[in-house]
Amino acid sequence: MQEQYVIKGGNPLVGEVEIGGAKNAALAILAASIMTDEPVIIDNLPNVRDINVMLDAIKDVGAVVERIDNHTVKICAGSITSTHIDTENIRKIRASYYFIGALLGKYNNAEVALPGGCSIGARPVDLHLKGFRALGAEVEIASGGIIEASAKVLKGTHIYMDKVSVGATINIMMAAVMAEGKTVIENAAKEPHVVDIANFLNSCGASIRGAGTDVIRITGVDKLHGTEYTVIPDQIEAGTFMVAAAATKGDVLVKNVIPKHLEAITAKLLEIGCEVEEFDDAVRVVASKPLKHTSITTLPYPGFPTDMQPQMTIALGLSRGTSTVTESIFENRFKYVDELTRMGGDVKVEGNIAIITGVSGYTGARVNAPDLRAGAALVIAGLAAEGITIVDDIYYIERGYEEFDEKLRALGATMEMISDDKEIRKFILRVS
Ligand code: EPU
Numbered sequence: 001m002q003e004q005y006v007i008k009g010g011n012p013l014v015g016e017v018e019i020g021g022a023k024n025a026a027l028a029i030l031a032a033s034i035m036t037d038e039p040v041i042i043d044n045l046p047n048v049r050d051i052n053v054m055l056d057a058i059k060d061v062g063a064v065v066e067r068i069d070n071h072t073v074k075i076c077a078g079s080i081t082s083t084h085i086d087t088e089n090i091r092k093i094r095a096s097y098y099f100i101g102a103l104l105g106k107y108n109n110a111e112v113a114l115p116g117g118c119s120i121g122a123r124p125v126d127l128h129l130k131g132f133r134a135l136g137a138e139v140e141i142a143s144g145g146i147i148e149a150s151a152k153v154l155k156g157t158h159i160y161m162d163k164v165s166v167g168a169t170i171n172i173m174m175a176a177v178m179a180e181g182k183t184v185i186e187n188a189a190k191e192p193h194v195v196d197i198a199n200f201l202n203s204c205g206a207s208i209r210g211a212g213t214d215v216i217r218i219t220g221v222d223k224l225h226g227t228e229y230t231v232i233p234d235q236i237e238a239g240t241f242m243v244a245a246a247a248t249k250g251d252v253l254v255k256n257v258i259p260k261h262l263e264a265i266t267a268k269l270l271e272i273g274c275e276v277e278e279f280d281d282a283v284r285v286v287a288s289k290p291l292k293h294t295s296i297t298t299l300p301y302p303g304f305p306t307d308m309q310p311q312m313t314i315a316l317g318l319s320r321g322t323s324t325v326t327e328s329i330f331e332n333r334f335k336y337v338d339e340l341t342r343m344g345g346d347v348k349v350e351g352n353i354a355i356i357t358g359v360s361g362y363t364g365a366r367v368n369a370p371d372l373r374a375g376a377a378l379v380i381a382g383l384a385a386e387g388i389t390i391v392d393d394i395y396y397i398e399r400g401y402e403e404f405d406e407k408l409r410a411l412g413a414t415m416e417m418i419s420d421d422k423e424i425r426k427f428i429l430r431v432s
Pocket of ligand 1: 024027094095118121122123124125126127128129163164165166167168189306307329330372373400
């Protein structure tokens, strides 16, 4: 049976929440961990569905995966017997493409199923493939939807990225780590997780300089060695709780974060009238005044992250006046707007721009999570709404948020994860 979040809205979120490791960094680091024959210990892994799919795929090709605890894993890839990765689950996630860079970089060969992931746009992989080809690989999409990449030898080269792409930057970086000579990636993505993967690879003996700027320089090394590595905190999980505090008129201390990574989100929360206090590894968001309208455009880092666009739109929907949100990264990321309209939101989408007229409140409704971040956004809407909201298809949310409901309950939310209609009725009776 499918599970739902059933939420009785109206409570301001108050208290402290601990943020886990960055999903999108961890996914790439897991793939990169198969590039050494020596043991790698990775800590601060979020315990979410996509991570477990990656770990299963690593086991499938013959690596030894040992769960030390919920957030720590030891991987020893010296025993890998195959460079072919294709399972039903791996086809559902986006990060599977990192196995191409990792396997090609280490074994000069990779056969990996085309990636899936949230349906938020066309999401081509042309830039990844162009980069692998520039390094000397032959790449084709074979029948059955398998990307096949192989090279006699990979040679360092100069690669200009036509578009800023997080996935392609990381993938090309991995493929180039053991290539002969020097590789330069220009117009590289600068997201914190690009830096985290570069740091991980460098801790394994790679030579990557410039990650976090738009020019990354890689000098090929013969091989990588084992390491112990802690994944950075999740910028988007942190941002989601910050915005949840704003939308519910709450007061939340978001702990275990790198405030610098949250600056774009902090700036917008300040603009709409929240107080944001920064500490060394925490931020506190207090929303004691009515929210004000603003304009936001999603952009590559350090711009406002596309992965925070739906959550922020929910908060702007409760502000005074008219806001605009321009989605410049993915063309299909406003699918939640129809659901929000059913909760009383007033949002019109014209092309890639959402025009949001603030309303005085949302009302509870039964809504579908169309993808991971939009799903989290609808939960925030439910927390801010009057009455009961039921969010269906929460498996999308479980792909990227660990214990989302538990963390929200600890902040005072009235919500449960329920799979049975009878239990839903009981919950509603109990909280009404
Ligand atoms: N693009 C191309 N060709 C390519 C690759 C990308 O045209 O070969 C385009 C995309 O269509 C998009 C833009 O370039 O318009 C940026 O895409 P990017 O490659 O940066 O995104 P991604 O690698 O597909 C990752 C995250 C996303 C996150 C984006 C942007 C993972 C597994 N996914 O996707 O995360 O939105 O970067 O930061 O790391 C999420 O966590 O909810 C999520 C969707």
